[in-house]
Amino acid sequence: MSYDSNWEVVIGLEIHCQLATKSKIFSGSSTAYGAEPNTQANAVDLALPGVLPVFNKEALRLAVKFGLAVDAEIGMRSVFDRKNYFYPDSPKAYQITQMDHPIVGVGHMDIELENGETKRIGITRAHLEEDAGKSMHGAYHGMTGIDLNRAGTPLIEIVSEPDMSSAKEAVAYMRKIHSLVRYIEISDGNMQEGSFRCDANVSVRPVGQKELGTRAELKNINSFRFVEKAINIEIERQIDVIEDGGKVVQETRLYDADKNETRSMRSTEEANDYRYFPDPDLLPVVIDEAYVDALRKELPELPEQKKQRYIKEFELSSYDADVITSSRELADYFETVNAKCGDAKLAANWVTGELAARLNKEEIEITDSKVDAGAYAGLLLRIKDNTISGKIAKDVFEAMWQGEGSADEVIESKGLKQITDSSAIEAMVDEVIVNNPTQFEELKSGKDKMMGFFVGQVMKASAGKANPGQVNQLMQKKLKG
Amino acid sequence: MSNYHTKSVTELSAMLQAGEVSSVELTQYFLDRIKNNDDKLNSFITVCEEQALAQAAESDEKLKAGNAPLLTGVPIAHKDIFCTDGVKTSCASKMLDNFVSPYDATVVTNMRAAGVVMLGKTNMDEFAMGSSNETSFYGGVKNPWDTLTVPGGSSGGSAAAVAARLAPAATGTDTGGSIRQPAALCGLTGLKPTYGRVSRYGMIAFASSLDQAGTFTQTAEDSALMLNVMSGLDEKDSTSVDKEVPDYTTNLNQDLKGLKIGLPKEYFDEGLNADVAKVVEAAIAEYKKMGAEIVDISLPNSHLSVPAYYVIAPAECSSNLSRFDGVRFGYRCDDPKDLEDMYKRSRGEGFGEEVKRRIMIGAYVLSAGYYDAYYLKAQKIRRLISDDFKAAFEKVDVIMGPTAPDVAFKIGEKSDDPISMYLSDIYTIAVNLAGLPGMSVPAGFVNGLPVGLQITGNYFKESQLLNVAHQYQKNTDWHRAIPEDFS
Amino acid sequence: MSIDIDEVKKIAKLACLNVDEADIQSYATNLSNILDLVAQMNAVDTTGVTPMSHPFDVVQRLREDVVTDFNRREDFMALAPETEDGLYLVPKVLE
Known part of the structure; x- marks a missing residue:
């Protein structure tokens, strides 16, 4: 990184990880990837009038497993809330998520730093929620096409503390989480298919300043390489802004991999008021110690x-x-x-x-x-x-x-078998010596580095099949001879 | 000349089972009554002549084969809030004027499985928001007892249709009184079961934590028959309750000696029309004669039920109605210039004024900075109201009082004043906040307009509630009265 | 509690509702009246009262992780105002 050491960087990640269930979090549609558009969106996913959500048992199990694997507090009573906002890929115009009572509470994950030290990254929480659909912009005579196959796919959003101080650390943390979710088999972690992606909250402050700088949120980054690039480019941008006497604005920014820049998402900039409240269609999810213990035993x-x-x-x-x-x-x-x-x-x-x-x-x-x-x-x-x-x-x-x-x-x-018959190798050694009399004289006169030349020549003559140790021994013998 | 319309569901069911009438005959009879009379009432949005006759023919087959369930072949009407596969389901909104549901609500499925025939879909207040049926996109419904007055709401179409005997019975929904209040105003037996007793799946949501499906019938006995078929756990509704469904008809002949009836003093305050009060008092005197014991009780927080309701219900509705966005179904405005314009105009044009008002109140009370002061506060008040009932049911078996503060009011009388309209539900709303089962039973008339007695039971005590209503109906005949123009 | 015209506009925007300019004042009046009615709640001290979001203290039932629903795209798309190639079409977002 090119920024100087006068700046301190603070990064927190929100990782969205798709849970490996067969059916959706609140409906009986398939979650299989790659189906024809809208063929895996049932009445519930489409938010037809009158439909209701019912929670998927397996999504709960996988989320609790994650909590145990990061040594977190488990929400014995978790509650689903509605996050209200209008967008065409969100059919109900609210997302079912967990706000005040998430399924997974405070935990942590250790990462290896480049200097060999270990750093502990705090996990604030991980909550269950449903994914949105997909928008295809501009493809249909200027209109946007909406595919809701993905809507209602179960996710856990894993929220870290702002404990990372470089893009490298952020990537190390993301890799660790990625590896973990695959270890414990709660997700396929497939980043191309969007099963594992992250938002990064990035801010900078002059070294020594106590309060955090204003942060920008980088949305929906779906590869390790892009996370590193996006964060670094954002750090540079923020430092430039401040050094030019400006102020960093709190906003959502999108990373453009082609241009390697981040840019403001103006459409979402107007202060969102999500009007969270407990979803009256769902009841508190209550689990007991026996349930948690059984899952703990299941962990690999x-x-x-x-x-x-x-x-x-x-x-x-x-x-x-x-x-x-x-x-x-x-x-x-x-x-x-x-x-x-x-x-x-x-x-x-x-x-x-x-x-x-x-x-x-x-x-x-x-x-x-x-x-x-x-x-x-x-x-x-x-x-x-x-x-x-x-x-x-x-x-x-x-x-x-x-x-x-x-x-x-x-x-x-x-015919690559190593030649171990010493008479065969000795014959090759003799031949090389005969063919290179000058070099042999030099070797004898104490020019030790000629030894490498002879071993190499013999190896070449044997097409690599002679044992280099054995060749060396034989050469020593010839010298003494 | 047959007079099937004067018969209760119980009676019609017996005739069908005995082969005295076929379902097709009966269905045709009621279709004709609708055809000949509904222009005076506007109680139906959709009449399903063809489907109804086909269903009736199927039911006749089942009846012939024997062992058909009791309600087989009985024609009824569904409130247009229940999704019906292949039939327009509008919720009386322009928003859903073009919506033909691709699936059946669980209530509809259950009825169908029991052999019940669907005559059509009844008018209602738009998205069940109203107490007079005047907010319907399809125009108001008139009260068969006096067509210058409202039938009540929101299930006004179901109430008017059954009161005029255009259907022997109908379904409804009750979020703050939407079954009991129109039942009272139209002289019917209205039942709102315990929250969660009947599945909400496929019932277009107004306020999810308050909505409950129920029935309009002539008698409590009919309500019991219908509830038998409607109730039960539904895997598609997380809030439906996993509790055994008893046969609600078997408990209908218990005498009421020693029954403790609580009379909340708050239900007989200055807001109650004095003549209505007299009718209710007379009904209570009748219960005394039957051996019941009257206990004065207090529900000290009941005056807060309307305020708390008008935070909770709009909050839930503002979110529930966000899905009507002009993308996947329903109304979309012409020539939207961009996405936001499409949202705002589709919703602005598709929803009526009262619906918009409630959506806005809901958005406001949930918005940043107001949540605690309004939404959380209302939920705490809701707890207090519910606790009042819990305390009361320690002392009494049922609670009685007026269903509505007055008889049916004139069309237009309250339509410009939301607050006075909201206060029509002042005695019914608390029951929804607590989630209790409640009924309204015809108890007499004031100036030729019906008065309802409200009976509220403890959680899942529908059997007892129905028996209490049935005993009264054995001793009175208010429930038998039919408006003159439709007799 | 009273709501002024600007607030009505703000709420309408939040709720994605187009409200005719001519009607805004009447919305302001009605919404203010409703909030006045609601304000009666403030007379009661609710310190320590547990909020009630559901009539019963019951817990969520869990659904088995089984795919029960299959493609009904044609039926569903028939309900939509505008579709193409199996997609729901909407006007593009104005950036």
Whole structure:
């Protein structure tokens, strides 16, 4: 970031996370993604006259699970309220949400800072609410088209304290929450489909100033990359405004990824008065300790617990453990690889190294990896038993990725097995020495760095299949010889 | 010449079961009565001749097959607030003038399942907001007892239709007195069950925490038959109550010896017409004769029921009626220039004045800075009013008093003065705030216009309430009176 | 409590209602009268009284997470003033 250290940044996030239910929060319509417009909007979703909401049991269960996973207070008696506002994607012209009595109260989430320290981010609350529909602007002879398939999809809105002081921290927090909701299987976290998105409240103040600066709310950001960019650009904008003697206005702003700028949403600027009041069509949601305890028992090992276990049990570095536990699927992958190859450090190196790089490059998730955990372990076993070198292993991995078979099949069909027969290697060594007499003299006269040249030449002659350690030993022998 | 219109639902049901008349005959008879008489009353918005006769034919099949439920083949009318699949459901508003519901309200489904035939949809105050039926987009309804007077409201069409015997019975809804007050003004038996007893699904919402469906009938016995069919838990309504539905007809012959009747002193104050008071007192004297014991009680906060109601009901309605936005159904203004213009003009043109007034009051009392002073305050008052009733029911079995402070007033008399109109419901509103069951029973006449006795019961004591009304009707015949022009 | 013309306009905007200029004064008068009626509540001390938003102290029933409703787009769209390609059409938002 380019702003100087005279400024302090304060960021809070509101994350909207779609709960993985089959049907909507208050109706029996499907929540499946991608259906033809308005084919999954029933009478209740369309707010036809006379219809009434009935609350989905599963949405409650998933929300409570989230609360337990962030060590939060659980709302034993939560209440649905109406938030009144007119917009075509909101069929009732009010959103059913929770205002004063949310299902999840105060909790927290720890993030890793770049300097290796841990920072605790406070979670103010998380409440249940329904999603709105989708507007397609301008496509129909200047009119806007409304698709209400999404209306009534269950969400939890997770509200953080303004505890983050940089875009990087905000992204780290968002990633942690994203990973968590997938760990505990309350959401698919699919950001392309809008299942996980956030609003960021950003303000700046001169270092040392006590009161917070005026904040702007950045709406509906649906990727980690955009969160970071949008916040940074907004920080710069606010500092510029203040440094030019202006004032930051409290408003909602939209991030435009194409132009990499944020801009004011004038249409929503008029002071909204949402006239919240308890929804008379719904009753208080009351749960008891037994219900909460049963859900607590259902929780899987959480990312943080898993990370600590990896550090302790497998002696992984904090960094590796953090990367591997960043998603449940990756951790599961690692554990399968480890169980089969029996070398945790090797498994960790190869999962966070070659595999992660490949996934990153192809922009796919671990679940879509073309090499499954069993096959990957097969490859690592061949490194471990010296059948192939680490270098060759990368080529084998490439072939496996291209679908050319298991590690053993690739090694066999390409003849990549490491040459361990020392007489064969010695013959190659001798040949290289004969072909490079000058260099050999230099080596003998004490020019140690020529050793690398010879090992390299032999490796080349063996097409990489010689064991570099063994080549080195043989060369030493020749020198002494 | 047949005189089916002088028969109660109970009597018609017996005739149908005995094969003395077919449902088609009966249905045609009432369709003809509507055709020949409703121009004097304007009690129907939609008459469903074709569907009604088809339903009647189906019911006749069931009757022939035997073991048909009691109400099979009985024709009734539904208030136009209940959604009816394939039939226009307007709530008497221009907003829904073009709305043909794609689904049935649960009340309608239940009636249909019981073999009941729907004659049509009755007129009402727009979105059930009114006490005189003058706010209807389709014009006011006239009281069959004197067509220069109002039938009461909001269920004025149902009341007028049954009073003129254009239908043997009808459904209604009661948010602040909308069944009991028109029943009183039209000389009918009106029943508003306990809140949650009957599903609200498909009943176009006015004030969700107060609305309750009920019936207009000639007798309490008929009310019991209808309630049997309407009541019960509905999975589609979170506020419908999971409580067993008894057969409300089995308790109708208990004598009233020792019954404790509470008379709240607040219901007999200076606001009550002296002649109406006399009629009510006479009815109470009748109960004494039957062995009931009269207990003077007080509902000290009852004078606050109208103020609290006119915060809570508008608040809920302002939000409930926001869905009428000209996007997915209903009225849309011509040539909107942008979205906001479309909203404002569609709603401004689609809603009538009283509806707009209540929406605005509701928006105001919920708005920032006023919520605590109005909405929260009203909810606290509501608690006090409800607690008054709880205390009273420690001492008495039922509470009695006048249903309305006066008999039917002249058309136009109060239509320019909302406050005086609101005060027509001064004795009925508290019952809705508390969620209790209540009835109005014909108790006599003042100047040729009917007077209603209001009977309020404890929660879910509809059986007792109906018996109390039925015993009175066994000893009186006010409920048998039919307006001369429609006899 | 009295409501003036500006307040009527503000409330009408909040409630998305077009009110004819000629009617505003009568709305102001009527709304003020209603609020005067409502103001009778202030005579009672309600400190410590629990607000009542529902007649009974009952709790929300829960629905099983089952898809029970399927596509009825055609039926529903027949009710709408303007549709195209399965979408409800509205005038665009004025920015």
